[in-house]
Amino acid sequence: MLKISHVSRRFGNKLAVDDVTLEIPQGQMVGIIGRSGAGKSTLLRMINRLSDVSSGYIDYEGSRVSELKGQALRGWQRDCAMIFQQFNLVPRLDVITNVMLGRLNGRNPLLNLLQVFSADEQFAALKALERLDIAQTATQWAQTLSGGQQQRVAIARALMQGPRMILADEPIASLDPRNAQIVMDSLRDINAEGKITVITNLHTLDTARAYCERIIGMAAGKVVFDGTPDELTTDVARTIYGADGLKEAFSEALTSTSITPLTLKTSSAQPAP
Numbered sequence: 001m002l003k004i005s006h007v008s009r010r011f012g013n014k015l016a017v018d019d020v021t022l023e024i025p026q027g028q029m030v031g032i033i034g035r036s037g038a039g040k041s042t043l044l045r046m047i048n049r050l051s052d053v054s055s056g057y058i059d060y061e062g063s064r065v066s067e068l069k070g071q072a073l074r075g076w077q078r079d080c081a082m083i084f085q086q087f088n089l090v091p092r093l094d095v096i097t098n099v100m101l102g103r104l105n106g107r108n109p110l111l112n113l114l115q116v117f118s119a120d121e122q123f124a125a126l127k128a129l130e131r132l133d134i135a136q137t138a139t140q141w142a143q144t145l146s147g148g149q150q151q152r153v154a155i156a157r158a159l160m161q162g163p164r165m166i167l168a169d170e171p172i173a174s175l176d177p178r179n180a181q182i183v184m185d186s187l188r189d190i191n192a193e194g195k196i197t198v199i200t201n202l203h204t205l206d207t208a209r210a211y212c213e214r215i216i217g218m219a220a221g222k223v224v225f226d227g228t229p230d231e232l233t234t235d236v237a238r239t240i241y242g243a244d245g246l247k248e249a250f251s252e253a254l255t256s257t258s259i260t261p262l263t264l265k266t267s268s269a270q271p272a273p
């Protein structure tokens with residue numbers, strides 16, 4: 001269980017996240033939606049401790065994540081993998097090495113520097129790439145891959161950490177609909193098969209509805225909705241996006257990133273209406 005208790009984050013005068021309290025059971029697939037600037041990324045970054053809370057607490061399985069330091073903090077960041085809109089791969093390294101870098105936190109820094117990886121690590125990286133159906137790209141430079149392939153490499157790298165949770169910050173915002181679907185299908189399958197909690201920020205309503213069993217809506221730093229896709233009515237969407245943002249949220253859903261799941265493995269995930 002991840003517990004977020006009265007968490008706020010301030011940047012100067014700006015309250016980016018405002019008194020958020022949430023409980024996320026292990027293994028849930030959660031989508032966070034909201035307009036640009038609503039505080040979605042800041043919330044994810046605080047969970048992963050890329051950013052510190054200004055006030056409040058974050059706990060995971062009884063451990064106070066928001067106060068971890070040193071090795072314990074690195075341990076948490078290994079348990080709680082993060083993927084980003086821009087993939088964050090090393091462009092001039094081959095794919096398999098990029099994936100093995102997912103083990104960084106658990107390894108001797110000197111070996112990292114020399115990029116020496118054991119046979120076991122190479123095997124695990126290949127298995128992770130196979131799981132994402134891109135093992136054939138293992139020896140290519142990361143920068144030669146399409147955006148969708150790069151995001152799958154980033155997910156494979158996250159899997160190399162052996163995480164209990166994956167945080168995805170707008171993972172499909174830079175992808176075309178087909179690749180967006182492949183990436184969301186991968187996240188959904190990893191969630192369903194491995195009981196790995198997935199919390200993903202998403203720009204579009206339809207993707208959140210199609211893939212997430214629970215949707216959290218944020219506006220101006222606050223949680224303004226927390227429920228199932230069925231409960232996310234047009235009125236609720238208006239609260240999340242505002243009357244002027246609503247058109248954008250729905251029209252986006254009908255155009256560039258409109259996707260539906262390829263295969264449904266979880267009973268709670270429903271295709272977009």
Ligand SMILES: Nc1ncnc2c1ncn2[C@@H]1O[C@H](COP(=O)(O)OP(=O)(O)OP(=O)(O)O)[C@@H](O)[C@H]1O
Pocket residue numbers: 011014015016034035036037038039040041042043
């Ligand atoms: N490092 C920072 N310094 C100053 N202000 C910041 C910083 N990070 C975020 N903010 C501000 O906090 C608010 C919330 O930003 P955040 O990136 O969390 O929103 P978001 O919902 O993820 O938006 P987007 O969808 O555009 O990424 C915004 O007003 C943003 O400008």
